[in-house]
Amino acid sequence: MTRKQRRITLIAGALAVLGVATGLVLFALNDSIVFFHSPTELAESHFSPGSRLRIGGLVEAGSVKKGENLAVRFAVTDGNKSVTVAYTGVLPDLFREGQGVIAEGELEPSGLFKADSVLAKHDEKYMPREVADALKKQGHWKDDYAKTPASSKSPSPAKPSPAPAEAAPPATPRASQAAPATSGAAQ
Amino acid sequence: MIPELGHYALVLALALALAQSSVPLIGLRTGDAGLMEVARSSALGQFAFVALSFAALTTSYVISDFSVENVALNSHSAMPLIYKFTSVWGNHEGSMLLWVLILAAFGALVALFGSHVPLALKAAALAVQAWIATAFYLFILLTSNPFARLARPPIEGQDLNPILQDLGLAIHPPLLYLGYVGFSITFSFAVAALLIGRIDAAWARWVRPWTLTAWIFLTLGIAMGSYWAYYELGWGGWWFWDPVENTSLMPWLAGTALLHSAVVMEKREALKVWTILLAILTFSLSLIGTFLVRSGVLTSVHAFATDPTRGVFILAILVIFIGGSLTLFAWRAPMLKQGGLFAPISREGALVFNNLFLTTACATIFVGTLYPLALEALTGDKISVGAPFFDLTFGPLIVPVLIAVPFGPLLAWKRGDLLAAAQRLLFAAALALVALVVTFLLRGKPVLAPLGVALAVFVMAGAPTDIVERIGLFRSTPGVALRRAAGLPRSSWGTAVAHLGLGLTLLGIVGESQWNSERIVAMKAGDTTTVGRYELTFDGLRAHQGPNYREAIATFTVRRDGIDIGTLAPAKRTFPQRQMSTTEAALRAHGLSQLYLSLGEINADGTVAVRAYDKPLVLLIWLGAVVMVIGGGLSLSDRRLRVGAPRRARAKPKSSLQPAE
Numbered sequence: 088m089t090r091k092q093r094r095i096t097l098i099a100g101a102l103a104v105l106g107v108a109t110g111l112v113l114f115a116l117n118d119s120i121v122f123f124h125s126p127t128e129l130a131e132s133h134f135s136p137g138s139r140l141r142i143g144g145l146v147e148a149g150s151v152k153k154g155e156n157l158a159v160r161f162a163v164t165d166g167n168k169s170v171t172v173a174y175t176g177v178l179p180d181l182f183r184e185g186q187g188v189i190a191e192g193e194l195e196p197s198g199l200f201k202a203d204s205v206l207a208k209h210d211e212k213y214m215p216r217e218v219a220d221a222l223k224k225q226g227h228w229k230d231d232y233a234k235t236p237a238s239s240k241s242p243s244p245a246k247p248s249p250a251p252a253e254a255a256p257p258a259t260p261r262a263s264q265a266a267p268a269t270s271g272a273a274q
Numbered sequence: 275m276i277p278e279l280g281h282y283a284l285v286l287a288l289a290l291a292l293a294q295s296s297v298p299l300i301g302l303r304t305g306d307a308g309l310m311e312v313a314r315s316s317a318l319g320q321f322a323f324v325a326l327s328f329a330a331l332t333t334s335y336v337i338s339d340f341s342v343e344n345v346a347l348n349s350h351s352a353m354p355l356i357y358k359f360t361s362v363w364g365n366h367e368g369s370m371l372l373w374v375l376i377l378a379a380f381g382a383l384v385a386l387f388g389s390h391v392p393l394a395l396k397a398a399a400l401a402v403q404a405w406i407a408t409a410f411y412l413f414i415l416l417t418s419n420p421f422a423r424l425a426r427p428p429i430e431g432q433d434l435n436p437i438l439q440d441l442g443l444a445i446h447p448p449l450l451y452l453g454y455v456g457f458s459i460t461f462s463f464a465v466a467a468l469l470i471g472r473i474d475a476a477w478a479r480w481v482r483p484w485t486l487t488a489w490i491f492l493t494l495g496i497a498m499g500s501y502w503a504y505y506e507l508g509w510g511g512w513w514f515w516d517p518v519e520n521t522s523l524m525p526w527l528a529g530t531a532l533l534h535s536a537v538v539m540e541k542r543e544a545l546k547v548w549t550i551l552l553a554i555l556t557f558s559l560s561l562i563g564t565f566l567v568r569s570g571v572l573t574s575v576h577a578f579a580t581d582p583t584r585g586v587f588i589l590a591i592l593v594i595f596i597g598g599s600l601t602l603f604a605w606r607a608p609m610l611k612q613g614g615l616f617a618p619i620s621r622e623g624a625l626v627f628n629n630l631f632l633t634t635a636c637a638t639i640f641v642g643t644l645y646p647l648a649l650e651a652l653t654g655d656k657i658s659v660g661a662p663f664f665d666l667t668f669g670p671l672i673v674p675v676l677i678a679v680p681f682g683p684l685l686a687w688k689r690g691d692l693l694a695a696a697q698r699l700l701f702a703a704a705l706a707l708v709a710l711v712v713t714f715l716l717r718g719k720p721v722l723a724p725l726g727v728a729l730a731v732f733v734m735a736g737a738p739t740d741i742v743e744r745i746g747l748f749r750s751t752p753g754v755a756l757r758r759a760a761g762l763p764r765s766s767w768g769t770a771v772a773h774l775g776l777g778l779t780l781l782g783i784v785g786e787s788q789w790n791s792e793r794i795v796a797m798k799a800g801d802t803t804t805v806g807r808y809e810l811t812f813d814g815l816r817a818h819q820g821p822n823y824r825e826a827i828a829t830f831t832v833r834r835d836g837i838d839i840g841t842l843a844p845a846k847r848t849f850p851q852r853q854m855s856t857t858e859a860a861l862r863a864h865g866l867s868q869l870y871l872s873l874g875e876i877n878a879d880g881t882v883a884v885r886a887y888d889k890p891l892v893l894l895i896w897l898g899a900v901v902m903v904i905g906g907g908l909s910l911s912d913r914r915l916r917v918g919a920p921r922r923a924r925a926k927p928k929s930s931l932q933p934a935e
Binding site for chain 2: 090093096097100101104105107108111112114115116118119120121122123141153156157176177178180181191
């Protein structure tokens with residue numbers, strides 16, 4: 088083979104691999120990504136039951152009801168609408184009433200959201216980004232959500248407290264990410 | 275006084291970096307060796323000043339000087355001493371200081387041990403290194419000063435994020451940064467080669483030890499981070515395809531590709547342009563990784579929004595370095611001469627195959643990690659791209675590489691014989707087939723499992739094939755074989771060991787993902803539950819007071835196959851200062867498998883949510899990574915590549931400078 092032919096073989100091979108990769112990416116993006124919606128969006132638009140969704144907001148105060156065998160129900164609100172979430176399993180360490188939460192699962196025809204994973208931020212200072220945005224959209228965002236309970240005594244309130252989310256160095260997976268609690272029962 | 279000293283030392287380091295980034299280049303232009311030599315001394319001086327600065331911050335932490343804002347926000351006087359050290363880099367400002375410390379250390383190492391590198395190349399490379407350093411010093415000094423003082427110091431600090439108060443995390447970030455930043459040397463040498471406009475096999479020989487060093491640390495860092503997440507986060511996962519993890523995997527994949535293409539360049543002078551491009555891309559991915567995490571774009575939008583200067587600064591550095599180096603590449607790369615020819619089926623061909631698939635796999639991770647950001651910026655839609663996406667894209671792209679791994683070392687340079695290689699792998703293939711059948715008969719259920727085990731066995735059995743062949747293990751007497759084995763270059767051993775490690779990790783991944791059994795259950799004292807082969811009895815809860823936390827410890831009696839094997843005590847810690855709790859999992863290894871216990875909520879009535887996992891072969895995942903690192907170390911210790919082997923190195927380049935036909 089001449090140099091030119093070899094180069095053409097190489098380029099053809101590379102293009103073939105890239106083509107396959109592009110195909111896989113497009114297929115996977117179509118198939119396996121999950122959209123995030125706020126409770127208001129959930130109420131306003133219609134979702135075909137059975138499709139996977141993520142919802143997020145604050146856990147409504149007084150709404151957490153525990154049942155038998157780690158079953159739990161709670162309401163997630165963005166200040167405007169709220170949606171009831173049913174989940175079976177261990178809730179994350181930082182799951183608390185009044186705190187931000189994200190749930191992933193399916194919406195049932197009855198309007199109940201059946202979650203198979205619940206995520207709470209691993210850090211009290213910041214709520215999940217999607218939740219913050221959803222709250223802002225509804226006009227319920229208060230600036231002090233972003234501050235820590237301790238930041239009132241924080242030495243320099245003018246300066247944003249460094250995010251412990253940032254404190255996690257790269258590849259310390261979950262320190263900076265929400266911690267999913269995956270239910271064994273639901274799978 | 276101490277913090278001011280540290281601050282001042284950092285400013286001096288910046289001044290030296292400015293000199294180092296310009297003077298040697300003027301020397302290069304005018305051919306003045308004296309000016310080029312400036313690179314050496316300023317690199318050493320820079321390191322001394324950054325080290326002083328880092329020592330100052332560490333001192334402030336150790337003596338709990340809460341008048342320093344950074345210390346007040348991230349430390350606590352009751353914290354154990356070891357965590358006072360580690361909290362130096364457990365925050366944004368401190369970790370950036372660690373970053374430049376490592377950058378300066380690598381520069382100093384090149385200055386010290388690079389005596390066999392031609393002066394012009396070394397001067398240019400150190401100058402490029404100083405550009406990077408300058409950008410980072412400015413970033414720290416202008417936007418993230420770790421030495422800022424407080425007018426009214428608090429009496430007590432706010433404590434380090436409890437999740438970071440762990441030994442695994444003490445070692446993890448420095449290892450990871452050694453990896454990320456180590457690739458800056460390769461980058462600097464690549465840009466220097468483009469500036470000078472000349473590159474040959476000797477270049478690859480000088481650069482390869484640095485790439486290998488960086489790769490070793492990055493491998494260790496990723497494995498360490500994965501193990502830390504596994505035992506500290508309390509729900510038994512070791513890899514989540516989380517953006518923060520992906521940003522460390524991308525430079526690893528590109529760096530692995532670079533390691534292999536540099537071999538081709540060193541041996542055959544082929545793939546020069548591609549190797550240079552990979553060197554640039556690998557460090558660019560490290561930069562992107564550092565910054566996606568540091569800027570908070572991925573994790574928390576307000577960190578970005580509340581301090582826009584930081585984000586914009588970061589973006590500027592990325593654009594200048596990645597854009598600049600790629601522009602330089604586009605401009606100068608066509609001037610580099612083409613190297614040796616090779617047939618598609620050859621050692622070179624196999625390494626190209628490896629590179630093609632590794633970089634493509636890396637690209638799919640890049641898309642999956644950044645697509646949500648791009649989509650949100652463009653349409654406002656919020657999506658999450660999780661494990662299913664990466665399983666679908668990364669999986670199919672990495673399997674061909676794994677199948678090809680045993681073939682690579684068996685193919686000859688220039689023109690190989692695939693059939694002959696396949697014949698020599700018959701034994702490995704037979705072993706794989708046996709493994710396939712045995713696993714299928716023993717635990718057939720998930721169809722993927724026997725296939726995965728077979729692939730892992732093939733990779734592992736194929737790894738030593740080349741060595742067995744070369745020393746004639748089964749054809750000559752053991753004595754002869756042993757003598758031949760001792761005579762083989764260490765880099766051949768390195769290849770075999772690293773590939774073996776890859777197979778081990780793969781086997782661990784297959785075992786853990788296919789045969790993991792889990793049980794999530796609410797238990798009262800006296801209750802018994804089973805998971806896998808284990809039977810757990812919950813004995814009760816007790817309270818314990820730690821230095822800066824309270825903890826509730828649950829005790830379980832564990833029986834395996836009916837035999838009592840002792841107790842396990844997972845715990846739940848509460849850190850009052852930050853009002854956070856962490857989960858301390860309890861682990862019991864049995865061979866290469868692990869029993870994993872962690873606690874969920876503890877209710878007032880004494881019931882405890884318990885998560886129990888039986889994870890077969892899970893330890894192989896990290897053991898394999900350690901074996902890969904040993905392989906890298908063996909290769910690094912090869913005479914040919916040793917950093918400070920001046921006699922040999924001086925003799926070698928002469929021959930390698932000749933065109934390789």
